[in-house]
Amino acid sequence: MGRSVARDWWLQPLARLAWLLGIATLRIGAAQAAEPVEFDVSAYEKKPFEWNGYLELRPEYQRLDRGAALYGLQFPGDTRTSLTRTNAAAELSAVYRTGEMRLHYTGHATYVHGPQGSADDLRTYEAYGAWQAAANANLEAGKRALRWGKAYAFSPVAFFERAKDPLDPELSREGFVLATGSWVRSAPGPLTTLSVTPVLLPVTDSLNDAYGSGNHWNAGAKLYALFHDTDIELVYAAPGSRGARWGVDFSRNLGTNLEVHGEWARFNDVPGVVLTPADTLVTQVRSFASYVIGLRYLTEHQTTLIAEYYSNGGGLTQDQAEQFFQRADAIGANQSLRSVIAQAASRGYVGPNAMRRYVYARLSQPEPFDILYVTPALTAIVNADDRSYTLIPELTFTRIANLELRFRLQFNHGDRWTEYGEKAVQSRAELRMRYHF
Amino acid sequence: MMRAIVGLLLGLLLGLLGGAAAAVDGAELLRRIDRNMEPETYENYRKLVNIEPSGAKKEYVLYTVKKGRERMVALFLDPPSERDRATLRLGENMWLYIPNVGKPIRITSLQSVIGGVFNNADILQLDFSEEYTVAGIEEKPDSYSLDLKAKTGAVAYDRLKMQVDRKLLLPTTIEAYAASGLLIKTLRYSEIKDFGDGIRRPAVLETDSPLFKGYKSTMVWAKLRKRTLPDEVFTLDYLPRAKELR
Numbered sequence: 001m002g003r004s005v006a007r008d009w010w011l012q013p014l015a016r017l018a019w020l021l022g023i024a025t026l027r028i029g030a031a032q033a034a035e036p037v038e039f040d041v042s043a044y045e046k047k048p049f050e051w052n053g054y055l056e057l058r059p060e061y062q063r064l065d066r067g068a069a070l071y072g073l074q075f076p077g078d079t080r081t082s083l084t085r086t087n088a089a090a091e092l093s094a095v096y097r098t099g100e101m102r103l104h105y106t107g108h109a110t111y112v113h114g115p116q117g118s119a120d121d122l123r124t125y126e127a128y129g130a131w132q133a134a135a136n137a138n139l140e141a142g143k144r145a146l147r148w149g150k151a152y153a154f155s156p157v158a159f160f161e162r163a164k165d166p167l168d169p170e171l172s173r174e175g176f177v178l179a180t181g182s183w184v185r186s187a188p189g190p191l192t193t194l195s196v197t198p199v200l201l202p203v204t205d206s207l208n209d210a211y212g213s214g215n216h217w218n219a220g221a222k223l224y225a226l227f228h229d230t231d232i233e234l235v236y237a238a239p240g241s242r243g244a245r246w247g248v249d250f251s252r253n254l255g256t257n258l259e260v261h262g263e264w265a266r267f268n269d270v271p272g273v274v275l276t277p278a279d280t281l282v283t284q285v286r287s288f289a290s291y292v293i294g295l296r297y298l299t300e301h302q303t304t305l306i307a308e309y310y311s312n313g314g315g316l317t318q319d320q321a322e323q324f325f326q327r328a329d330a331i332g333a334n335q336s337l338r339s340v341i342a343q344a345a346s347r348g349y350v351g352p353n354a355m356r357r358y359v360y361a362r363l364s365q366p367e368p369f370d371i372l373y374v375t376p377a378l379t380a381i382v383n384a385d386d387r388s389y390t391l392i393p394e395l396t397f398t399r400i401a402n403l404e405l406r407f408r409l410q411f412n413h414g415d416r417w418t419e420y421g422e423k424a425v426q427s428r429a430e431l432r433m434r435y436h437f
Numbered sequence: 438m439m440r441a442i443v444g445l446l447l448g449l450l451l452g453l454l455g456g457a458a459a460a461v462d463g464a465e466l467l468r469r470i471d472r473n474m475e476p477e478t479y480e481n482y483r484k485l486v487n488i489e490p491s492g493a494k495k496e497y498v499l500y501t502v503k504k505g506r507e508r509m510v511a512l513f514l515d516p517p518s519e520r521d522r523a524t525l526r527l528g529e530n531m532w533l534y535i536p537n538v539g540k541p542i543r544i545t546s547l548q549s550v551i552g553g554v555f556n557n558a559d560i561l562q563l564d565f566s567e568e569y570t571v572a573g574i575e576e577k578p579d580s581y582s583l584d585l586k587a588k589t590g591a592v593a594y595d596r597l598k599m600q601v602d603r604k605l606l607l608p609t610t611i612e613a614y615a616a617s618g619l620l621i622k623t624l625r626y627s628e629i630k631d632f633g634d635g636i637r638r639p640a641v642l643e644t645d646s647p648l649f650k651g652y653k654s655t656m657v658w659a660k661l662r663k664r665t666l667p668d669e670v671f672t673l674d675y676l677p678r679a680k681e682l683r
Binding site for chain 2 (some may be wrong): 039041044045046052093097102130132135136138145146147148149150152169170171172173182184185186187192193195197224226229231251252253255256257258259261296298300301302304370372398401402404436437
């Protein structure tokens with residue numbers, strides 16, 4: 001006998017609902033129609049000849065420290081406590097393409113006008129030919145600016161480059177006449193990329209004399225690998241105009257907001273000068289190692305911190321630097337010291353990273369507090385040996401298309417006989433106006 | 438009553454079948470969405486427009502090539518201050534090349550290369566299925582709602598809530614969240630366009646962010662077409678020559 005209809009009253013509507021649901025899951029939706037959106041790409045496609053560059057005007061004001069040891073060296077017979085200077089620059093880059101060949105050129109012109117006179121300079125930063133022999137093989141020959149290394153402000157492994165200025169590491173630099181190329185291999189697996197970059201940098205009496213002396217071919221090579229998401233490079237420079245050098249660098253992301261990097265290099269038979277207690281310069285050949293370790297950290301609000309520690313094995317000790325500054329300070333009373341001190345200054349006693357240990361930090365924040373087009377930044381370079389430092393606050397403004405305005409201050413501070421304490425320039429203000437075209 | 442029970446069972450069975458078809462393997466659905474958005478290997482030109490709260494605009498033009506699931510290069514063509522800057526993405530690794538600096542530097546996916554609301558992860562977007570797993574899927578009459586979870590901590594956004602047009606299998610809206618639950622940005626696709634070669638997808642992407650109140654960024658696609666390139670093009674060695682790929 002069947003169940004009571006009254007007790008099964010829910011079955012029929014439930015059956016109907018289940019049927020409808022079953023049909024509903026097989027429903028097909030409707031298509032959407034839309035208006036097309038275009039922008040003209042023809043203006044951006046590759047052309048046989050392309051060029052670009054910038055014009056720059058950079059007035060600056062310097063406050064001088066007449067009591068600093070280097071004042072007498074830079075401003076002999078002068079008593080000024082400040083100066084203004086106008087700097088101008090222009091850079092033009094061009095490329096001409098024909099088939100798989102390319103010709104590159106970068107020229108850089110500067111003009112300086114100040115109380116010590118005017119000077120202008122025109123240099124070819126790069127002028128080289130390139131041949132893309134295959135997608136994984138490339139050859140270049142001519143004046144070329146190589147850039148090796150993973151660090152930001154310091155690069156011990158930059159064996160075939162001119163020195164970088166840690167106060168402005170992103171400035172373009174003049175290259176050397178050389179031949180180089182690269183061969184690249186990509187593969188699945190932990191070793192994602194492998195590449196070899198050989199270099200040949202000839203030095204003669206009239207060629208690449210800034211690199212070294214003698215008649216040498218100066219061969220070198222770089223082996224790069226992307227291994228387990230880590231950039232690793234082994235670099236080598238054979239003995240020639242300079243002693244043999246070799247090194248390694250790495251770079252890796254740790255998460256979405258932290259990058260770590262480092263470089264280590266060994267330098268053999270590096271000639272340098274030492275100022276003796278007898279106020280003479282003697283040449284000394286040394287071998288040493290240098291390294292840098294650093295990080296780049298980014299917050300959710302785009303605050304960027306770059307921090308690096310640099311150990312320059314070939315730099316001056318604190319005692320050597322103190323002795324130099326004391327002798328430089330004595331020039332006023334003993335002019336016969338000027339020549340030897342000036343020579344020492346030009347041969348390593350004065351210049352970026354002249355001593356042994358440095359800490360670099362740069363903090364930047366694009367458009368803080370919703371202030372549009374403005375990026376403030378603060379850079380600090382601390383001499384970890386003598387505790388002197390330089391502080392560089394700056395403000396960049398990019399409201400006008402293709403025009404970058406950068407206002408920068410610099411304050412040098414340190415005790416007597418320290419690197420930044422004895423700088424002739426105590427503080428500086430500059431406004432860089434750069435127009436890109 | 439027997440008829441009612443059979444009807445109920447048939448309805449349930451139909452519902453299960455239909456439900457199974459609609460719920461579809463979430464991973465498979467995401468892969469289909471990826472392929473509908475772009476071929477696995479392609480080149481395209483894009484214009485990015487950052488709109489400030491004042492209404493002022495800054496525009497950028499990029500050329501992009503992508504290969505497979507993990508390789509992508511983006512080259513800046515405009516404005517002149519950014520020209521020839523290039524970024525390379527290889528899986529979770531990203532690098533930025535600035536001509537003056539002369540060497541690629543490693544960057545993070547959260548970094549904004551050009552300012553505005555878009556960051557590197559948006560400009561160098563890999564396949565969703567490459568970076569996310571489908572943690573949940575909700576079916577609606579016209580759409581799917583996907584809850585995506587990042588596969589690794591290296592992915593820019595920890596979670597995505599993606600609304601997908603059910604017919605076209607194309608995203609319409611994506612909300613991107615940090616691991617803390619913070620809404621980072623909302624992306625809205627529109628203007629379906631036929632690019633040829635079987636590619637039919639949104640040509641416009643608009644985004645805004647509670648972290649950048651009043652800002653809006655728009656990306657417009659043009660000349661999207663299939664193109665096959667050797668793997669070696671997607672390496673640090675080639676990055677300084679990225680402008681030769683056009």
